[in-house]
Amino acid sequence: MEKYVVSALKYRPLNFDSVVGQRSLTTTLKNAIGSGKLAHAYLFCGPRGVGKTTCARIFAKAINCFNPLEGGEPCGVCESCQAFDQQRSMNIHELDAASNNSVEDIRELCKQVLIPPQTGRYKVFIIDEVHMLSSAAFNAFLKTLEEPPSYVIFILATTEKHKILPTILSRCQVYDFQRMTTQNTIDHLMYVAEKEGYTVEPEALGLIAEKADGGMRDALSIFDQMVSFSGGNITYESVCQNLNVLSQEYYFQLVDHFLDSRVPECLMLFNEVLQKGFDGGNFVAGLATHLRNLLVSRDAVTLPLLEMSDKMRARYQEQAQRCLVRFIYKALRLANECDLAYRNCRNKRLQVEICLIQCAAPSDTPKEGVEEKKNEPLAKSSEKPQPTPPVAPKTQIPPETRNNQVSPTASTPPEASAEPSPRKLPKVSFKHFGAAKKEGEEATLGETPPTEEVPLIEPINSDKLTAAWYAFIGALPRENVALAERFKGLQPVVKDDNTAVLTVSNPQVQQTVENQMPQILDTMRRELRNAEFRIETKLEELQEVAKSYNSTEMLKMMQKQNAGVGELVSKLELTFD
Ligand SMILES: [Zn+2]
Incomplete structure (x- = not known):
């Protein structure tokens, strides 16, 4: 039986070009190698799992290669490259400062520094998590770092650049590694899946990428888990289930319910989510994220902020086209308030339900008039009230909606509007529908009968x-x-x-x-x-x-x-x- 190797190791890049998501950085390194201008100390900074150690190893391999390729890549076939690939090269030393952070460890390392390489040109010392060195160890190291023998190159790696002493920083060439973008991660996972012959849904990979939060190693190890869980057929649903992530499907449905003012369906959907064991607070936070995604997918300018698979992005755009900007603003505000209040309130379920009910309140249902606004940029629509559709509202808006459209001022006594009123706010606002309509549309509103003409007296409960x-x-x-x-x-x-x-x-x-x-x-x-x-x-x-x-x-x-x-x-x- 073939030995199982985790994907993070099996697909570890062997040259600079196969490093994912660090193009400009690897190009700089290749140029330095190609031109032979090497510093004696480098500092690689960046989040975990983005390729710092991998790049350090490729770097060590490239500068020791007997027949380096044009442009600074290692050849991969010479004896030195082979030794590196099989992890038996004597020219690379790795020290994990997280577990070896004492003065003795550093003294040991400094002794190694004094021994010249037997084959190849350079000895490379990689010190991982260098910020974990004790200050005594740092001091012991400083002298060696300052004047190393000509055949020695130090590569220090850290996730926490701010913890590195200035004395160290000033002696190193600093390279900042970028977080993986979701698309980079998806592409790489897709590549691995193709190589291994797995069937995958791009949305499933998107979910894995999101969960890994910019770290490729984490993404690959989650990917491996999903493979063993699903037997090589990775679907969005199976990933949701296994990562205990609430399917985005719920939020799409929920917003559809909002748009049609289907309050009972909203409450039942929330009930289903709770019964599946999800936390109401996380549900609301997820709703806010969904609304935010809808908002940014309305405008080509903000579209790049949407980090997800193309299919999912199309889905967001489709739903966003059916929402008015002010509806999204309102729902975002409500979800955000609910999120803030959630921790401190006693009846948490009710808190979320109230939020859902308010989001589904009919006043903001876009129904008619969406067509005019669908391609409207965010900035414009948030600066001034939405224009009404050219057709008279009487024939278009159902009576229920119309009642709610009548703004409070239409019926409030004058002294009340002298109170701090939404009128004083700039119109880029998160305020309710009625208030937003007020100034721009008084003429139109005047035609609609005020609420009080049909006095409703429903008993309260x-x-x-x-x-x-x-x-x-x-x-x-x-x-x-x-x-x-x-x-x-x-x-x-x-x-x-x-x-x-x-x-x-x-x-x-x-x-x-x-x-x-x-x-x-x-x-x-x-x-x-x-x-x-x-x-x-x-x-x-x-x-x-x-x-x-x-x-x-x-x-x-x-x-x-x-x-x-x-x-x-x-x-x-x-x-x-
Ligand atoms: Zn080589």
Whole structure:
């Protein structure tokens, strides 16, 4: 039986041209060898598994080759090259400084340095993970590094350049290795798969490349695992399963559900993900990544940011064409907020579900009018509101959508819009649909009947109430972060069909809530489809400790605990007596 060799070793490059993803660097090295201008010390920096040691070995082989090729490559057939390839050359010494970092180890190495090569021209010393040397060892090494015999070349390799002493840096020629791009990794894995006669799906390799995060050695070892797991037939699904990665398929489906406002399907999909044992927090983070990919695939300028297989990229482009930029912005913001809040909230599942519900809210469903915008560059569309389709919106937009399109200002009393309103923000914004439409489209909106003409009075319940409360918080402008955080700590409770009670801990908070009440009611009435909905605020009974403070002291204490409070007080121009 043939001996099994892992792919990382079997397909280790034997000359510079077969090194993946370091073209400019290998060219420089080849030129140096070709012209015979060799330094006596090199420092190779870069992440793990990108070819530092491999290049060091090829370098050692090339400078010892008896018949080097034009352009600095080793011939690969002479006795010296053969000795290198079979790892029996006496002209190369490797020291792993991670495990041999003492002064004794370095003294031993320095003794070796004094012995000239028996065959060949150079002795090459590769010191891997050189930043791990103890400082005593560093000092012992410095002298040798400074004035080595003419037949000695040092190649130091490190993943952490910043830990290298300046005295060492200044004595070396420094080469920075690049992370592998996903495409480089995919191409190389594809090459290995072809050589070995495996069948593979490019998306599966893309997933492996992503997991390896720029390291070729890691990618190859994951690849080997997948081969033994799948018996040489590597599919996207099998890789997902084996690496415990959530299939991208879920996110494509989820966004399709968002676009069609299919809330129940969203929740069921999330349920399925949880049942498969995936973590809700990771799911949301994955959703944010998916949305980000959709965003960058809309524009040719940002398209290179999408590191994945061509087939997957086409898939993203297709879905992105069906999304409006503002929908992606909104969903991104929601997913990001959910991600931030996830760790600290008690009902984690609900937190994610609220995010999904808000993403699927019908107001942002693109439906009609997508065609005009599909090739619109990001910058342009984020600078100004989207133009409405030339056809009158009345005939095009379903009544449900139309209701939500009516911006809060259409119905809010004037004093409410004097509050910190989205209007003051620059229009590159992550704010909700209604706000984004406001200025550009007032004329069109005027034609549509305002929400209040059809007063809806649906009885509220606890779930709807919570969702509406978070919808209000989510719609707060970004400069009101402190306010949003404060409101997140509050929880309205159902009192009757049209009323909720909000218990607050002190009069200042109560005042804050009352100040925001017009906006709160405006948003929540729409969300709850209940025009009669109102909120009663109730003061929590003060606890023993709190009694010893008057309101000014309490404010001071709160400011100490949370810097946002002070900002809030000055923004809202609150006064205390
Ligand atoms: Zn040779």
